[in-house]
Amino acid sequence: EDKVVQSPLSLVVHEGDTVTLNCSYEVTNFRSLLWYKQEKKAPTFLFMLTSSGIEKKSGRLSSILDKKELFSILNITATQTGDSAVYLCAVEVPGTYKYIFGTGTRLKVLA
Amino acid sequence: KAGVTQTPRYLIKTRGQQVTLSCSPISGHRSVSWYQQTPGQGLQFLFEYFSETQRNKGNFPGRFSGRQFSNSRSEMNVSTLELGDSALYLCASSLGQGFTYEQYFGPGTRLTVT
Numbered sequence: 504e505d506k507v508v509q510s511p512l513s514l515v516v517h518e519g520d521t522v523t524l525n526c527s528y529e530v531t532n533f534r535s536l537l538w539y540k541q542e543k544k545a546p547t548f549l550f551m552l553t554s555s556g557i558e559k560k561s562g563r564l565s566s567i568l569d570k571k572e573l574f575s576i577l578n579i580t581a582t583q584t585g586d587s588a589v590y591l592c593a594v595e596v597p598g599t600y601k602y603i604f605g606t607g608t609r610l611k612v613l614a
Numbered sequence: 615k616a617g618v619t620q621t622p623r624y625l626i627k628t629r630g631q632q633v634t635l636s637c638s639p640i641s642g643h644r645s646v647s648w649y650q651q652t653p654g655q656g657l658q659f660l661f662e663y664f665s666e667t668q669r670n671k672g673n674f675p676g677r678f679s680g681r682q683f684s685n686s687r688s689e690m691n692v693s694t695l696e697l698g699d700s701a702l703y704l705c706a707s708s709l710g711q712g713f714t715y716e717q718y719f720g721p722g723t724r725l726t727v728t
Contacts, residue, residue: 537716537717539719544721544722545618545704545719545720545721545722546657546704546719547719548716548717548718548719551716591656591657593657599670601647601659601662601670601672602647602659602717603659604649604656604657604658604659605656606656607656
């Protein structure tokens, strides 16, 4: 069965710290992986990754995909309290247009 | 550009009743996907519609159904509600089908079944 596993499940850091969130998947031949940030409401889109080894950046956030080793990481540098959220990754099931989501990493950034 | 909208935002129903949730995608988006989110199971895919046709379905019982209209708006129906159906129901829209299209989520409908 296709599976997406995120680690750690939860994380508490202080403002200014750098964090690395992991997403590993057991979905072969997938074509895209998505990262989302979910606060109290709907997930908001962060990144879509389709190619291995190409880093995507947006401000203090960056993400990279390793298709060979079947994982992705999301880095957040100089964390702020506003980064506190659940971070979700999702992998597309090959040949379909549906995504399997991991259960998320809950990040709490303390002032 | 307005985002994805969902109505109603909150709903309380009793077991055995049925419910219909609505999703209006971002203007120009033609694909709508529905997800169920619960604390125990996380986000789980329900189904996806494109051009008024259901293209994909997740592992949910037949009590869960949906449809899409010609203006891309979508509705999801759950019949014979069970306590376990209490969840946040999210819809997401994208320009088209395919892995190159980003999905944008609506705020969700929180359904409580008593």
